[in-house]
Amino acid sequence: MSHLERNYFYALVVINFLLAVSVIGSIAGDWYHVTTDVEYDVGKSTYDLYRNKYTSSGLRSSVYYVNESGINICKFFIGIGFVQYLGLVCFIVSAIALLVSYRTCHKRALNVNRIFVILMSLFEIISVISFIAVNKVFESSGMCSYGGSYCDRFFGSSSTNGYTQSWGPSIGWFFGLVTIFLCIFNNSFVSSRYKEIHKHEHCHSGDQVSLIQNQTAIYPQGYQPQYQHQQPYQPQYQYQQPPQPYQSQYNTSKQ
Structure with a gap:
Protein backbone atom coordinates (compact mmCIF):
# COMPACT_ATOMS: atom_id res chain seq x y z
CA MET A 1 0.00 0.00 0.00
CA SER A 2 1.47 3.32 -1.08
CA HIS A 3 1.67 6.34 1.21
CA LEU A 4 -1.01 8.24 -0.74
CA GLU A 5 -3.34 5.25 -0.77
CA ARG A 6 -2.94 4.88 3.00
CA ASN A 7 -3.88 8.54 3.45
CA TYR A 8 -7.01 8.00 1.36
CA PHE A 9 -7.91 5.04 3.54
CA TYR A 10 -7.54 7.03 6.76
CA ALA A 11 -9.65 9.84 5.28
CA LEU A 12 -12.35 7.29 4.41
CA VAL A 13 -12.25 5.95 7.97
CA VAL A 14 -12.90 9.46 9.32
CA ILE A 15 -15.72 10.03 6.81
CA ASN A 16 -17.34 6.71 7.71
CA PHE A 17 -17.14 7.55 11.40
CA LEU A 18 -18.99 10.80 10.67
CA LEU A 19 -21.44 8.83 8.55
CA ALA A 20 -22.12 6.53 11.50
CA VAL A 21 -22.88 9.55 13.69
CA SER A 22 -25.16 11.14 11.09
CA VAL A 23 -27.04 7.91 10.32
CA VAL A 34 -44.53 22.38 16.23
CA THR A 35 -44.47 24.81 19.15
CA THR A 36 -47.58 26.64 20.31
CA ASP A 37 -47.27 29.55 22.72
CA VAL A 38 -50.33 31.12 24.32
CA GLU A 39 -50.55 33.48 27.23
CA TYR A 40 -50.94 30.81 29.85
CA ASP A 41 -49.18 27.78 28.37
CA VAL A 42 -46.53 26.59 25.93
CA GLY A 43 -47.06 23.31 24.15
CA LYS A 44 -44.59 21.52 21.91
CA SER A 45 -45.30 18.61 19.61
CA THR A 46 -42.31 16.70 18.22
CA TYR A 47 -42.20 13.94 15.63
CA ASP A 48 -39.48 11.32 15.33
CA LEU A 49 -39.56 8.17 13.22
CA TYR A 50 -41.48 6.16 15.83
CA ARG A 51 -43.92 8.37 17.71
CA ASN A 52 -45.45 11.79 18.20
CA LYS A 53 -44.60 13.38 21.56
CA TYR A 54 -46.50 16.25 23.09
CA THR A 55 -45.32 18.22 26.11
CA SER A 56 -46.81 21.20 27.92
CA SER A 57 -46.95 22.47 31.46
CA GLY A 58 -48.03 19.52 33.56
CA LEU A 59 -48.80 17.29 30.56
CA ARG A 60 -46.73 14.82 28.59
CA SER A 61 -47.93 12.19 26.17
CA SER A 62 -46.70 10.12 23.25
CA VAL A 63 -48.45 8.18 20.51
CA TYR A 64 -46.67 5.48 18.51
CA TYR A 65 -47.39 5.50 14.81
CA VAL A 66 -47.99 1.75 14.64
CA ASN A 67 -50.96 2.23 16.97
CA GLU A 68 -52.44 4.90 14.69
CA SER A 69 -51.44 3.45 11.32
CA GLY A 70 -54.74 4.49 9.76
CA ILE A 71 -53.78 8.18 9.92
CA ASN A 72 -51.86 9.54 6.95
CA ILE A 73 -49.23 11.31 9.05
CA CYS A 74 -48.44 8.04 10.85
CA LYS A 75 -48.08 6.18 7.55
CA PHE A 76 -45.82 8.95 6.32
CA PHE A 77 -43.39 8.71 9.24
CA ILE A 78 -43.39 4.90 9.15
CA GLY A 79 -42.36 5.09 5.48
CA ILE A 80 -39.59 7.58 6.23
CA GLY A 81 -38.32 5.35 9.03
CA PHE A 82 -38.32 2.28 6.78
CA VAL A 83 -36.20 4.07 4.17
CA GLN A 84 -33.83 5.25 6.90
CA TYR A 85 -33.25 1.70 8.09
CA LEU A 86 -32.51 0.62 4.53
CA GLY A 87 -29.85 3.32 4.51
CA LEU A 88 -28.48 1.96 7.80
CA VAL A 89 -28.11 -1.53 6.29
CA CYS A 90 -26.26 -0.06 3.31
CA PHE A 91 -23.93 1.82 5.63
CA ILE A 92 -23.06 -1.33 7.61
CA VAL A 93 -22.21 -3.23 4.42
CA SER A 94 -20.15 -0.34 3.04
CA ALA A 95 -18.21 0.06 6.31
CA ILE A 96 -17.35 -3.65 6.40
CA ALA A 97 -16.18 -3.47 2.77
CA LEU A 98 -13.98 -0.49 3.62
CA LEU A 99 -12.26 -2.38 6.45
CA VAL A 100 -11.74 -5.42 4.22
CA SER A 101 -10.15 -3.23 1.54
CA TYR A 102 -7.27 -2.34 3.86
CA ARG A 103 -5.47 -5.62 3.30
CA THR A 104 -7.10 -7.81 0.68
CA CYS A 105 -9.37 -7.52 -2.36
CA HIS A 106 -8.72 -3.79 -2.71
CA LYS A 107 -10.70 -3.07 -5.87
CA ARG A 108 -13.56 -5.47 -5.25
CA ALA A 109 -14.09 -4.25 -1.69
CA LEU A 110 -13.90 -0.62 -2.81
CA ASN A 111 -16.53 -1.28 -5.47
CA VAL A 112 -18.81 -2.79 -2.83
CA ASN A 113 -18.22 0.23 -0.59
CA ARG A 114 -18.96 2.65 -3.41
CA ILE A 115 -22.13 0.85 -4.57
CA PHE A 116 -23.67 0.65 -1.11
CA VAL A 117 -22.77 4.25 -0.28
CA ILE A 118 -24.52 5.29 -3.49
CA LEU A 119 -27.57 3.29 -2.42
CA MET A 120 -27.45 4.86 1.04
CA SER A 121 -27.26 8.35 -0.47
CA LEU A 122 -30.26 7.56 -2.69
CA PHE A 123 -32.29 6.44 0.34
CA GLU A 124 -31.30 9.59 2.22
CA ILE A 125 -32.22 11.81 -0.73
CA ILE A 126 -35.61 10.11 -0.95
CA SER A 127 -36.19 10.61 2.78
CA VAL A 128 -34.99 14.21 2.99
CA ILE A 129 -36.77 15.46 -0.13
CA SER A 130 -39.97 13.52 0.52
CA PHE A 131 -40.13 14.91 4.03
CA ILE A 132 -40.62 18.41 2.66
CA ALA A 133 -44.18 17.29 1.87
CA VAL A 134 -44.92 16.69 5.56
CA ASN A 135 -47.12 19.80 5.73
CA LYS A 136 -49.41 18.46 3.02
CA VAL A 137 -49.66 15.22 4.98
CA PHE A 138 -50.65 17.21 8.08
CA GLU A 139 -53.39 18.84 6.05
CA SER A 140 -54.64 15.54 4.58
CA SER A 141 -54.76 14.09 8.10
CA GLY A 142 -57.18 16.83 9.21
CA MET A 143 -54.70 18.40 11.61
CA CYS A 144 -55.11 21.90 10.19
CA SER A 145 -58.81 22.21 10.86
CA TYR A 146 -57.94 23.93 14.13
CA GLY A 147 -56.16 26.75 12.42
CA GLY A 148 -52.67 25.30 12.28
CA SER A 149 -50.49 27.56 10.16
CA TYR A 150 -47.83 24.84 9.88
CA CYS A 151 -49.82 23.27 7.08
CA ASP A 152 -48.88 26.11 4.72
CA ARG A 153 -45.07 26.04 4.76
CA PHE A 154 -42.25 23.65 5.65
CA PHE A 155 -40.96 25.99 8.33
CA GLY A 156 -42.01 29.35 9.69
CA SER A 157 -43.90 31.10 12.46
CA SER A 158 -47.10 33.03 12.96
CA SER A 159 -48.58 35.20 15.69
CA THR A 160 -52.18 36.37 16.04
CA ASN A 161 -54.04 37.64 19.11
CA GLY A 162 -51.47 36.36 21.60
CA TYR A 163 -51.37 32.96 19.90
CA THR A 164 -47.91 32.18 18.51
CA GLN A 165 -46.80 29.17 16.55
CA SER A 166 -43.40 28.12 15.23
CA TRP A 167 -42.63 24.98 13.26
CA GLY A 168 -39.96 23.38 11.14
CA PRO A 169 -37.58 20.47 10.72
CA SER A 170 -35.62 19.17 13.69
CA ILE A 171 -32.19 17.65 14.15
CA GLY A 172 -33.04 14.26 12.62
CA TRP A 173 -33.84 15.84 9.24
CA PHE A 174 -30.61 17.85 9.31
CA PHE A 175 -28.63 14.70 10.10
CA GLY A 176 -30.17 13.13 7.02
CA LEU A 177 -29.11 16.16 4.98
CA VAL A 178 -25.55 15.90 6.32
CA THR A 179 -25.49 12.20 5.44
CA ILE A 180 -26.06 13.03 1.77
CA PHE A 181 -23.02 15.32 1.63
CA LEU A 182 -20.87 12.80 3.53
CA CYS A 183 -21.84 10.12 0.99
CA ILE A 184 -20.65 12.42 -1.80
CA PHE A 185 -17.33 13.00 -0.02
CA ASN A 186 -16.96 9.28 0.61
CA ASN A 187 -17.40 8.36 -3.04
CA SER A 188 -14.98 11.05 -4.20
CA PHE A 189 -12.27 9.65 -1.90
CA VAL A 190 -13.12 6.09 -2.96
CA SER A 191 -12.63 7.08 -6.61
CA SER A 192 -9.29 8.71 -5.80
CA ARG A 193 -8.11 5.66 -3.85
CA TYR A 194 -9.29 3.35 -6.64
CA LYS A 195 -7.22 5.30 -9.18
CA GLU A 196 -4.19 5.19 -6.90
CA ILE A 197 -4.48 1.41 -6.51
CA HIS A 198 -4.85 0.99 -10.28
CA LYS A 199 -1.84 3.21 -10.88
CA HIS A 200 0.25 1.28 -8.36
CA GLU A 201 -0.75 -2.07 -9.90
CA HIS A 202 0.01 -0.77 -13.40
CA CYS A 203 3.49 0.35 -12.37
CA HIS A 204 4.11 -2.98 -10.65
CA SER A 205 2.99 -4.96 -13.71
CA GLY A 206 5.12 -2.70 -15.94
CA ASP A 207 8.19 -3.52 -13.86
CA GLN A 208 7.52 -7.23 -14.26
CA VAL A 209 7.14 -6.88 -18.05
CA SER A 210 10.43 -4.96 -18.25
CA LEU A 211 12.17 -7.68 -16.26
CA ILE A 212 10.84 -10.38 -18.59
CA GLN A 213 11.92 -8.41 -21.65
CA ASN A 214 15.41 -7.95 -20.23
CA GLN A 215 15.70 -11.66 -19.57
CA THR A 216 14.56 -12.40 -23.13
CA ALA A 217 17.21 -10.04 -24.51
CA ILE A 218 19.96 -11.75 -22.52
CA TYR A 219 18.81 -15.27 -23.31
CA PRO A 220 17.21 -15.44 -26.80
CA GLN A 221 14.24 -17.68 -27.37
CA GLY A 222 15.25 -21.33 -27.56
CA TYR A 223 18.61 -20.72 -25.92
CA GLN A 224 19.36 -22.82 -22.93
CA PRO A 225 22.58 -22.09 -21.15
CA GLN A 226 24.70 -25.20 -20.81
CA TYR A 227 27.11 -25.79 -18.07
CA GLN A 228 29.92 -28.32 -18.31
CA HIS A 229 30.13 -30.70 -15.47
CA GLN A 230 33.42 -30.38 -13.76
CA GLN A 231 34.80 -32.88 -11.40
CA PRO A 232 35.64 -31.52 -8.03
CA TYR A 233 39.26 -30.75 -7.49
CA GLN A 234 41.10 -33.67 -6.08
CA PRO A 235 44.68 -32.99 -5.10
CA GLN A 236 47.09 -35.66 -6.32
CA TYR A 237 50.14 -36.62 -4.35
CA GLN A 238 53.09 -38.53 -5.85
CA TYR A 239 54.58 -41.20 -3.71
CA GLN A 240 58.11 -40.40 -2.72
CA GLN A 241 60.47 -42.89 -1.23
CA PRO A 242 61.86 -42.03 2.14
CA PRO A 243 65.50 -40.89 2.09
CA GLN A 244 68.12 -43.66 2.52
CA PRO A 245 70.62 -43.38 5.34
CA TYR A 246 74.00 -41.99 4.30
CA GLN A 247 76.76 -44.50 3.70
CA SER A 248 80.27 -43.29 3.45
CA GLN A 249 82.54 -44.54 0.69
CA TYR A 250 85.23 -45.32 3.22
CA ASN A 251 83.14 -47.92 4.90
CA THR A 252 82.22 -49.49 1.60
CA SER A 253 85.75 -49.85 0.33
CA LYS A 254 86.91 -51.22 3.64
CA GLN A 255 84.43 -53.98 3.45
Whole structure:
Protein backbone atom coordinates (compact mmCIF):
# COMPACT_ATOMS: atom_id res chain seq x y z
CA MET A 1 0.00 0.00 0.00
CA SER A 2 1.47 3.32 -1.08
CA HIS A 3 1.67 6.34 1.21
CA LEU A 4 -1.01 8.24 -0.74
CA GLU A 5 -3.34 5.25 -0.77
CA ARG A 6 -2.94 4.88 3.00
CA ASN A 7 -3.88 8.54 3.45
CA TYR A 8 -7.01 8.00 1.36
CA PHE A 9 -7.91 5.04 3.54
CA TYR A 10 -7.54 7.03 6.76
CA ALA A 11 -9.65 9.84 5.28
CA LEU A 12 -12.35 7.29 4.41
CA VAL A 13 -12.25 5.95 7.97
CA VAL A 14 -12.90 9.46 9.32
CA ILE A 15 -15.72 10.03 6.81
CA ASN A 16 -17.34 6.71 7.71
CA PHE A 17 -17.14 7.55 11.40
CA LEU A 18 -18.99 10.80 10.67
CA LEU A 19 -21.44 8.83 8.55
CA ALA A 20 -22.12 6.53 11.50
CA VAL A 21 -22.88 9.55 13.69
CA SER A 22 -25.16 11.14 11.09
CA VAL A 23 -27.04 7.91 10.32
CA ILE A 24 -27.64 7.18 14.00
CA GLY A 25 -28.65 10.80 14.56
CA SER A 26 -31.17 10.70 11.74
CA ILE A 27 -32.70 7.49 13.08
CA ALA A 28 -32.79 8.51 16.74
CA GLY A 29 -33.49 12.23 16.50
CA ASP A 30 -36.69 14.23 16.05
CA TRP A 31 -37.59 15.16 12.48
CA TYR A 32 -40.20 17.84 13.02
CA HIS A 33 -41.56 20.09 15.73
CA VAL A 34 -44.53 22.38 16.23
CA THR A 35 -44.47 24.81 19.15
CA THR A 36 -47.58 26.64 20.31
CA ASP A 37 -47.27 29.55 22.72
CA VAL A 38 -50.33 31.12 24.32
CA GLU A 39 -50.55 33.48 27.23
CA TYR A 40 -50.94 30.81 29.85
CA ASP A 41 -49.18 27.78 28.37
CA VAL A 42 -46.53 26.59 25.93
CA GLY A 43 -47.06 23.31 24.15
CA LYS A 44 -44.59 21.52 21.91
CA SER A 45 -45.30 18.61 19.61
CA THR A 46 -42.31 16.70 18.22
CA TYR A 47 -42.20 13.94 15.63
CA ASP A 48 -39.48 11.32 15.33
CA LEU A 49 -39.56 8.17 13.22
CA TYR A 50 -41.48 6.16 15.83
CA ARG A 51 -43.92 8.37 17.71
CA ASN A 52 -45.45 11.79 18.20
CA LYS A 53 -44.60 13.38 21.56
CA TYR A 54 -46.50 16.25 23.09
CA THR A 55 -45.32 18.22 26.11
CA SER A 56 -46.81 21.20 27.92
CA SER A 57 -46.95 22.47 31.46
CA GLY A 58 -48.03 19.52 33.56
CA LEU A 59 -48.80 17.29 30.56
CA ARG A 60 -46.73 14.82 28.59
CA SER A 61 -47.93 12.19 26.17
CA SER A 62 -46.70 10.12 23.25
CA VAL A 63 -48.45 8.18 20.51
CA TYR A 64 -46.67 5.48 18.51
CA TYR A 65 -47.39 5.50 14.81
CA VAL A 66 -47.99 1.75 14.64
CA ASN A 67 -50.96 2.23 16.97
CA GLU A 68 -52.44 4.90 14.69
CA SER A 69 -51.44 3.45 11.32
CA GLY A 70 -54.74 4.49 9.76
CA ILE A 71 -53.78 8.18 9.92
CA ASN A 72 -51.86 9.54 6.95
CA ILE A 73 -49.23 11.31 9.05
CA CYS A 74 -48.44 8.04 10.85
CA LYS A 75 -48.08 6.18 7.55
CA PHE A 76 -45.82 8.95 6.32
CA PHE A 77 -43.39 8.71 9.24
CA ILE A 78 -43.39 4.90 9.15
CA GLY A 79 -42.36 5.09 5.48
CA ILE A 80 -39.59 7.58 6.23
CA GLY A 81 -38.32 5.35 9.03
CA PHE A 82 -38.32 2.28 6.78
CA VAL A 83 -36.20 4.07 4.17
CA GLN A 84 -33.83 5.25 6.90
CA TYR A 85 -33.25 1.70 8.09
CA LEU A 86 -32.51 0.62 4.53
CA GLY A 87 -29.85 3.32 4.51
CA LEU A 88 -28.48 1.96 7.80
CA VAL A 89 -28.11 -1.53 6.29
CA CYS A 90 -26.26 -0.06 3.31
CA PHE A 91 -23.93 1.82 5.63
CA ILE A 92 -23.06 -1.33 7.61
CA VAL A 93 -22.21 -3.23 4.42
CA SER A 94 -20.15 -0.34 3.04
CA ALA A 95 -18.21 0.06 6.31
CA ILE A 96 -17.35 -3.65 6.40
CA ALA A 97 -16.18 -3.47 2.77
CA LEU A 98 -13.98 -0.49 3.62
CA LEU A 99 -12.26 -2.38 6.45
CA VAL A 100 -11.74 -5.42 4.22
CA SER A 101 -10.15 -3.23 1.54
CA TYR A 102 -7.27 -2.34 3.86
CA ARG A 103 -5.47 -5.62 3.30
CA THR A 104 -7.10 -7.81 0.68
CA CYS A 105 -9.37 -7.52 -2.36
CA HIS A 106 -8.72 -3.79 -2.71
CA LYS A 107 -10.70 -3.07 -5.87
CA ARG A 108 -13.56 -5.47 -5.25
CA ALA A 109 -14.09 -4.25 -1.69
CA LEU A 110 -13.90 -0.62 -2.81
CA ASN A 111 -16.53 -1.28 -5.47
CA VAL A 112 -18.81 -2.79 -2.83
CA ASN A 113 -18.22 0.23 -0.59
CA ARG A 114 -18.96 2.65 -3.41
CA ILE A 115 -22.13 0.85 -4.57
CA PHE A 116 -23.67 0.65 -1.11
CA VAL A 117 -22.77 4.25 -0.28
CA ILE A 118 -24.52 5.29 -3.49
CA LEU A 119 -27.57 3.29 -2.42
CA MET A 120 -27.45 4.86 1.04
CA SER A 121 -27.26 8.35 -0.47
CA LEU A 122 -30.26 7.56 -2.69
CA PHE A 123 -32.29 6.44 0.34
CA GLU A 124 -31.30 9.59 2.22
CA ILE A 125 -32.22 11.81 -0.73
CA ILE A 126 -35.61 10.11 -0.95
CA SER A 127 -36.19 10.61 2.78
CA VAL A 128 -34.99 14.21 2.99
CA ILE A 129 -36.77 15.46 -0.13
CA SER A 130 -39.97 13.52 0.52
CA PHE A 131 -40.13 14.91 4.03
CA ILE A 132 -40.62 18.41 2.66
CA ALA A 133 -44.18 17.29 1.87
CA VAL A 134 -44.92 16.69 5.56
CA ASN A 135 -47.12 19.80 5.73
CA LYS A 136 -49.41 18.46 3.02
CA VAL A 137 -49.66 15.22 4.98
CA PHE A 138 -50.65 17.21 8.08
CA GLU A 139 -53.39 18.84 6.05
CA SER A 140 -54.64 15.54 4.58
CA SER A 141 -54.76 14.09 8.10
CA GLY A 142 -57.18 16.83 9.21
CA MET A 143 -54.70 18.40 11.61
CA CYS A 144 -55.11 21.90 10.19
CA SER A 145 -58.81 22.21 10.86
CA TYR A 146 -57.94 23.93 14.13
CA GLY A 147 -56.16 26.75 12.42
CA GLY A 148 -52.67 25.30 12.28
CA SER A 149 -50.49 27.56 10.16
CA TYR A 150 -47.83 24.84 9.88
CA CYS A 151 -49.82 23.27 7.08
CA ASP A 152 -48.88 26.11 4.72
CA ARG A 153 -45.07 26.04 4.76
CA PHE A 154 -42.25 23.65 5.65
CA PHE A 155 -40.96 25.99 8.33
CA GLY A 156 -42.01 29.35 9.69
CA SER A 157 -43.90 31.10 12.46
CA SER A 158 -47.10 33.03 12.96
CA SER A 159 -48.58 35.20 15.69
CA THR A 160 -52.18 36.37 16.04
CA ASN A 161 -54.04 37.64 19.11
CA GLY A 162 -51.47 36.36 21.60
CA TYR A 163 -51.37 32.96 19.90
CA THR A 164 -47.91 32.18 18.51
CA GLN A 165 -46.80 29.17 16.55
CA SER A 166 -43.40 28.12 15.23
CA TRP A 167 -42.63 24.98 13.26
CA GLY A 168 -39.96 23.38 11.14
CA PRO A 169 -37.58 20.47 10.72
CA SER A 170 -35.62 19.17 13.69
CA ILE A 171 -32.19 17.65 14.15
CA GLY A 172 -33.04 14.26 12.62
CA TRP A 173 -33.84 15.84 9.24
CA PHE A 174 -30.61 17.85 9.31
CA PHE A 175 -28.63 14.70 10.10
CA GLY A 176 -30.17 13.13 7.02
CA LEU A 177 -29.11 16.16 4.98
CA VAL A 178 -25.55 15.90 6.32
CA THR A 179 -25.49 12.20 5.44
CA ILE A 180 -26.06 13.03 1.77
CA PHE A 181 -23.02 15.32 1.63
CA LEU A 182 -20.87 12.80 3.53
CA CYS A 183 -21.84 10.12 0.99
CA ILE A 184 -20.65 12.42 -1.80
CA PHE A 185 -17.33 13.00 -0.02
CA ASN A 186 -16.96 9.28 0.61
CA ASN A 187 -17.40 8.36 -3.04
CA SER A 188 -14.98 11.05 -4.20
CA PHE A 189 -12.27 9.65 -1.90
CA VAL A 190 -13.12 6.09 -2.96
CA SER A 191 -12.63 7.08 -6.61
CA SER A 192 -9.29 8.71 -5.80
CA ARG A 193 -8.11 5.66 -3.85
CA TYR A 194 -9.29 3.35 -6.64
CA LYS A 195 -7.22 5.30 -9.18
CA GLU A 196 -4.19 5.19 -6.90
CA ILE A 197 -4.48 1.41 -6.51
CA HIS A 198 -4.85 0.99 -10.28
CA LYS A 199 -1.84 3.21 -10.88
CA HIS A 200 0.25 1.28 -8.36
CA GLU A 201 -0.75 -2.07 -9.90
CA HIS A 202 0.01 -0.77 -13.40
CA CYS A 203 3.49 0.35 -12.37
CA HIS A 204 4.11 -2.98 -10.65
CA SER A 205 2.99 -4.96 -13.71
CA GLY A 206 5.12 -2.70 -15.94
CA ASP A 207 8.19 -3.52 -13.86
CA GLN A 208 7.52 -7.23 -14.26
CA VAL A 209 7.14 -6.88 -18.05
CA SER A 210 10.43 -4.96 -18.25
CA LEU A 211 12.17 -7.68 -16.26
CA ILE A 212 10.84 -10.38 -18.59
CA GLN A 213 11.92 -8.41 -21.65
CA ASN A 214 15.41 -7.95 -20.23
CA GLN A 215 15.70 -11.66 -19.57
CA THR A 216 14.56 -12.40 -23.13
CA ALA A 217 17.21 -10.04 -24.51
CA ILE A 218 19.96 -11.75 -22.52
CA TYR A 219 18.81 -15.27 -23.31
CA PRO A 220 17.21 -15.44 -26.80
CA GLN A 221 14.24 -17.68 -27.37
CA GLY A 222 15.25 -21.33 -27.56
CA TYR A 223 18.61 -20.72 -25.92
CA GLN A 224 19.36 -22.82 -22.93
CA PRO A 225 22.58 -22.09 -21.15
CA GLN A 226 24.70 -25.20 -20.81
CA TYR A 227 27.11 -25.79 -18.07
CA GLN A 228 29.92 -28.32 -18.31
CA HIS A 229 30.13 -30.70 -15.47
CA GLN A 230 33.42 -30.38 -13.76
CA GLN A 231 34.80 -32.88 -11.40
CA PRO A 232 35.64 -31.52 -8.03
CA TYR A 233 39.26 -30.75 -7.49
CA GLN A 234 41.10 -33.67 -6.08
CA PRO A 235 44.68 -32.99 -5.10
CA GLN A 236 47.09 -35.66 -6.32
CA TYR A 237 50.14 -36.62 -4.35
CA GLN A 238 53.09 -38.53 -5.85
CA TYR A 239 54.58 -41.20 -3.71
CA GLN A 240 58.11 -40.40 -2.72
CA GLN A 241 60.47 -42.89 -1.23
CA PRO A 242 61.86 -42.03 2.14
CA PRO A 243 65.50 -40.89 2.09
CA GLN A 244 68.12 -43.66 2.52
CA PRO A 245 70.62 -43.38 5.34
CA TYR A 246 74.00 -41.99 4.30
CA GLN A 247 76.76 -44.50 3.70
CA SER A 248 80.27 -43.29 3.45
CA GLN A 249 82.54 -44.54 0.69
CA TYR A 250 85.23 -45.32 3.22
CA ASN A 251 83.14 -47.92 4.90
CA THR A 252 82.22 -49.49 1.60
CA SER A 253 85.75 -49.85 0.33
CA LYS A 254 86.91 -51.22 3.64
CA GLN A 255 84.43 -53.98 3.45
